[in-house]
Amino acid sequence: MASTPELDIGQKLNEGKTKEIFELVGQPGLVLVQSKDQITAGNAVRKDQMEGKAAIANRTTSCVFKLLQEAGIKTAFVKQHSDTAFVAAHCDMIPIEWVCRRVATGSFLKRNPGVKEGYRFSPLKMEMFFKDDANNDPQWSEEQLLEAKFSLAGLDIGQCEVDVMNRSTVAIFEILEKSWATQNCTLVDMKIEFGVNVKTREIVLADVIDNDSWRLWPAGDRSQQKDKQVYRDLKEVTPEAMQMVKRNFEWVSERVKLLLERQAGGRVVVLMGSTSDLAHCEKIKKACTAYGIPCILRVTSAHKGPDETLRIKAEYEGDGVPTVFVAVAGRSNGLGPVMSGNTAYPVINCPPLTPDWGAQDVWSSLRMPSGLGCSTILSPEAAAQFAAQIFGLTDHLVWCKLRASMLNTWVALKLADQKLQACSI
Incomplete structure (x- = not known):
């Protein structure tokens, strides 16, 4: 040749x-x-x-x-x-x-x-x-x-x-x-x-x-x-x-x-109660990007501006793009429950817990009124993974990334065990 x-x-x-x-x-x-x-x-x-x-x-x-x-x-x-x-x-x-x-x-x-x-x-x-x-x-x-x-x-x-x-x-x-x-x-x-x-x-x-x-x-x-x-x-x-x-x-x-083309689009919309939660939300966005999922960050408070929260919700419901909402609110989390009670789209609570009041604050995300189906996931990376699993039901490219990640985690553990065993002998 x-x-x-x-x-x-x-x-x-x-x-x-x-x-x-x-x-x-x-x-x-x-x-x-x-x-x-x-x-x-x-x-x-x-x-x-x-x-x-x-x-x-x-x-x-x-x-x-x-x-x-x-x-x-x-x-x-x-x-x-x-x-x-x-x-x-x-x-x-x-x-x-x-x-x-x-x-x-x-x-x-x-x-x-x-x-x-x-x-x-x-x-x-x-x-x-x-x-x-x-x-x-x-x-x-x-x-x-x-x-x-x-x-x-x-x-x-x-x-x-x-x-x-x-x-x-x-x-x-x-x-x-x-x-x-x-x-x-x-x-x-x-x-x-x-x-x-x-x-x-x-x-x-x-x-x-x-x-x-x-x-x-x-x-x-x-x-x-x-x-x-x-x-x-x-x-x-x-x-x-x-x-x-x-x-x-x-x-x-x-x-x-x-096979390289996406069959279904989707996005994650992260709603934060305050820009003080931005670092937490950026972690969600970074993890979503790794799965190939667009992620949008917005600021809104269900306590201080419920009408604006519902307006933002309607904005993303109105264009037909499949959406998972992630509510990031500490202290008293009204954001996730209000969203869950007013949309048919999935809602994930991902509260940014603090060392001082975190143990008490988390209950506002976990203890939901009847009729609300929002889940609560504390890790921002895990919240993104859960959203990816939802989209993976209809988007094979997202599913493939999840499947490969499972394999790579398993292989890493297997190799770590092999290395440890070699050191112990």
């Missing part, structure tokens, strides 16, 4: 059935992942050239990795470089395919006779396959993976690392499943791979995720499948058949861009 003005491309580091990996001269820790026009099935027992596949695959995988990164998933992806290539962190790949299944189909049915196609896995079904073309990628157990004692980029793959990959695979699947549901598509199953970043020695999602990586059934109907299974099922590879396969791949590469 010829060098470009932007990148000085060095030697080829690796080559697979559908891509090549090149070093980037002068940029240690980064590589170029170049897609190929080849399409394969059955460990390349069947393989053909599909003109334009490299560009289609690169568009798809770049969009998928952008979606996952914006949610908060750690990946090797850095940026799309060209129509057919992207820049990624250099990783030592862990030779395991992690397969996550929501619906029973394909090879699972062959290995588990008696299970009917369409059986739904709740929770998700996890499987591992060792990457070994000569032996048709045999299925492995967790025990086999641990006994293999892989060591990559200076990181030993033990129980902690296996648990992290297992947990991450579930989260990644659920994020993509939720996203594809916005296009009325069922994510049936998916295979992904992890690598160890050679600079940070951190496990990250690596390789690619394109239309070779999953099964997608529009409207949950297998007869409408848009993935590589269409190619696998061909009785005869003809130019006409390959055009049909290509159209399916193009359909996915166009639709996947829509």
